[in-house]
Amino acid sequence: MTSGTMSLRGVAKYYRNPNGERMAALSPLDLDIAASEFVCLVGPSGCGKTTLINLLAGFDQPSCGSITIDGKPVTKPDSERIMIFQDYGLYPWKSALGNVMFALEAKGVAKSEAKATALHHLEIVGLKDSAERYPHQLSGGMKQRVAIARALAASPQVLFMDEPFAALDAFTRLRLQDELLRIWQEQQPTVVFVTHDLDEAIYLGSKVILMAPYPGRLRKIVDIQLPRPCDRTDSVFAAYRRELFREFQLVHEEAMDYAI
Numbered sequence: 001m002t003s004g005t006m007s008l009r010g011v012a013k014y015y016r017n018p019n020g021e022r023m024a025a026l027s028p029l030d031l032d033i034a035a036s037e038f039v040c041l042v043g044p045s046g047c048g049k050t051t052l053i054n055l056l057a058g059f060d061q062p063s064c065g066s067i068t069i070d071g072k073p074v075t076k077p078d079s080e081r082i083m084i085f086q087d088y089g090l091y092p093w094k095s096a097l098g099n100v101m102f103a104l105e106a107k108g109v110a111k112s113e114a115k116a117t118a119l120h121h122l123e124i125v126g127l128k129d130s131a132e133r134y135p136h137q138l139s140g141g142m143k144q145r146v147a148i149a150r151a152l153a154a155s156p157q158v159l160f161m162d163e164p165f166a167a168l169d170a171f172t173r174l175r176l177q178d179e180l181l182r183i184w185q186e187q188q189p190t191v192v193f194v195t196h197d198l199d200e201a202i203y204l205g206s207k208v209i210l211m212a213p214y215p216g217r218l219r220k221i222v223d224i225q226l227p228r229p230c231d232r233t234d235s236v237f238a239a240y241r242r243e244l245f246r247e248f249q250l251v252h253e254e255a256m257d258y259a260i
């Protein structure tokens, strides 16, 4: 698959603060993301990660600059590009199975095939036995796993994930990281993944983009050259970790200077 190439030129997003002053949630940036790349956005709170992923997904428009995917301007969300939100975005009136099936039936998949595919993906996220439960009968982590199953089942060309594993327990999180990597290698979507967790970013990303706040901006882009899945105890992993932690510390110090 060669689709899912993203290009950003001079993209910025400004808001007005309560005093009416213009504030850069994102200051002008250029960025290229290749098809099938797995890009992790990391950085402290307020550095513009959600702003950037929302612009890429077409949920919001930049104040200036241009964003294209496969050469076409991004003007609105697209069914080939799926976003997994922090707050799950499940339909409360549909069961877990119904939520996953809905994404497939919306793409024209026949009901029996949709059911089989949905059950397979619920099994991947460890929820096959909860397929008939409704969102209000599921914990936060379980709801997020349904949202992940729904996104993965639809085999999108682009997957936008805004802290998708934040609400999960550590074991489920590690397991889903491996499942996500496996599916990424199999289906080769372009993935843009927001996380606060540097280890998660190094483990998943082929590229880690470290962002900084005040104003929101790209601070450093690191290409991660590790086999997938990689060994978290490996010395190369540790070297990436040191590099990114050092940068992250500098970003925090700058942010604290700003707050003072």
Ligand SMILES: Nc1ncnc2c1ncn2[C@@H]1O[C@H](COP(=O)(O)OP(=O)(O)OP(=O)(O)O)[C@@H](O)[C@H]1O
Residues within 6 Å of the ligand: 015, 016, 024, 025, 043, 044, 045, 046, 047, 048, 049, 050, 051, 052, 216
């Ligand atoms: N609709 C809005 N109106 C005004 N300011 C906004 C709006 N959305 C975001 N901001 C501001 O833009 C900046 C970047 O916000 P954003 O949510 O993109 O950061 P983030 O890196 O995703 O943070 P977090 O890690 O806490 O989710 C913040 O200072 C935020 O207060």
